[in-house]
Amino acid sequence: MSKVYKQMKSINKITNGLLLGLLAVVAMACSSGNTSPRVPGPAVVSMIDVTRSEVTGVDTYPATVVPVNEVELRSQLSGYITKIFVKDGATVTKGQKLYEVDRTKYVASYQQEKSNLATAEANLARVEQDLKRYEALYAKDAIASQKVDYAKADYKSAVAEVAAAKARLSSSANDLQYSVVKAPFAGSIGLHQVREGTQVSPGQPLLNTISSDDPMAVDFVINEKEIPRFIRLKKEGQIDSLFRLAYTNGMQYPYQGRVLAMDRAVGRQTGTITIRLSFPNPDRELIPGMTMSVKVLNQDHGDQITIPFKAVVEQMGEYFVYVEQEGKANQLRIHLGTVVGDQVVVRDGLKGGERLVVDGLQKLRQGAPIQAATAK
Template sequence: MKLKRYIHIIILLPALSVFSCGQEEKEEQKEKVTVAEVLEKEISFSRTFPATTVALEEVELRADVVGYVTGIFIKEGQQVRKGQLLYQIDPTRYQARKEQAAAAVSIAEGNFERIKKDFERYERLKAEDAIASQIYDNALIELRNAEQELNAAKSELENTSIDLQYASIYAPFDGTIGFSMVRMGSLVNPGESLLNIISRDNPMGADFFPEERYLTKFQELANYEDALADSIFLLRLTDGTEYPKPGEIEILDRAVNRNTGTVQIRLKFDNSDKKLRPGMSATLIVKDTQKDNVRLVPQSAIKEQMGEFSVFVVENDEVKQVKVKTGRNFQDYRVIEEGLEPGQKVIVKGLQKVQDGDKVEIIEEKDS
């Protein structure tokens, strides 16, 4: 009996020793986590809206007279100057009509002058009571008819001059011309045949359609004098680059669209470097004019579960899970409306490995 009891003691001692060592290792082992401080800053928030660039001035060049295209003096896609000749429609018939109308005016002027002199002579005779009233009245009617014929001839000359002028199409302003819709020898008709489209390059517009709830804000910004200086309106292009020049409100539509609940707003951007072209897609960034004092934590510190948000706060090397009320995003940070105080340390790396009450070894992450 004594032997068996001794053997039991020998077996139990090593087991107790192993258990004790494992417990000490567990107590000494701590997860390493990276933390960051809760920041308090004054920042300006911004909102984004999809936008499309548009030409503030764009004209469809159409034929105003019938005829064949006899001259194309542009290279498609080139920049043109105001008054530059772009297209020529055969002017031969219009030149002939103008000369014919000019001749008719000359004849009508001669006839009018002859009748006028006769009438002036009849007027003197009538004053001396040396002519019948009927002759005087007929002379007056003949003079008025001659005057009307002269005016009609002058109107015809003006119309033929306009037709001849419309046979040559000039650039109405400085801008960029598009693809030509006609070729040499094409027959064009007035008001129907589109020749080309020209748009002004600078400044350039950008249209966007915010919801009705933003209308009051944009009405205020429409009267904001420092929109350019404060860079309130910025464009981010599809390649991710930010257009370097800020814009300002050009037009705020008169009414809200009943079908979409949005209002059309057009901005104006300096485009002297010709980087913007009509029809480009972009993201409009609208900055707030006032700064808000907010508390921020990196977005990597936020944990979401069942629609609730929380963070792991480290105090005295011990983890504490805290529920928070979050606000808007700002760059790589999230606004904390409730639950945290400035200066508290929250876990940003390693939060998947810890639980409420764990002891941790922290590594500071400095705010950049």
């Protein structure tokens, strides 16, 4: 009996549930029959007028400071370093003495060759007098012509010997001169790679490196598409105002630069080319190897159309904005220029005066009705 009662109670619960569900469906059907579908209103967006403003558009390139002139200092002779005339990192002038290689044998060799030249010249003077005397006697038929021929041969031999002695003396003088390594131009030297007593030979080891200080060059790389632009900048008269330099901390270098040279060819694998600028460096603030930023004025200079960057929508690599046209959103494709703070220059696509949507872009599509938000 208890089992039958439990089954009857379960059936009643199921029946009650079905009745409640049926009533709910009927209520929803009645409710839907008494109301009309909602029509979405216009999207509420923020808009501004497109205007023009003064802009100083610059392109920034990573750059490296390099000396205009740089030379490795090496000995051309064999011997020991006997003197070092300057300190590490010194600033030197052109022709200043830097290193001296043991000069003992080179001085002796020079003196020997001077003596040899003097002997050869004395011998030349003697045979020249003999030749003149023999020629005078031959004119009087006092001696045979063979004697004159021998005198002429001796004279030619003496002339050749003098020439050879002069060549040997010049070579010895060069060796003596090379025994002192001098600065080929004004600049700064680095740390000494040798000390007094170091044995050196022609080309080995490296003594030091000297580089020029003022002016200083700055190298940076551009894409080959920009080459025509930089060729034009190089030819224009007022290019000095186009190039600026900045340190890694953002501080601007006080002097302006100019185009010094362009590399001869574009890299086959990179598609880039190196541009070299020249900057005055009177205070020695630029040091070879420094990493800097080159700022070059671009076409976005002067009176330009600028809009908030947040108003730009990117789609498949192209840029668009929405403007209000007869109460609806009209999508326009634009070409962007330089980003200046939170603004961006529009090079093409806007003329100025349009009502630009700046907020609420996520709600928009082409032709959607829009309404300006109430200003707070």
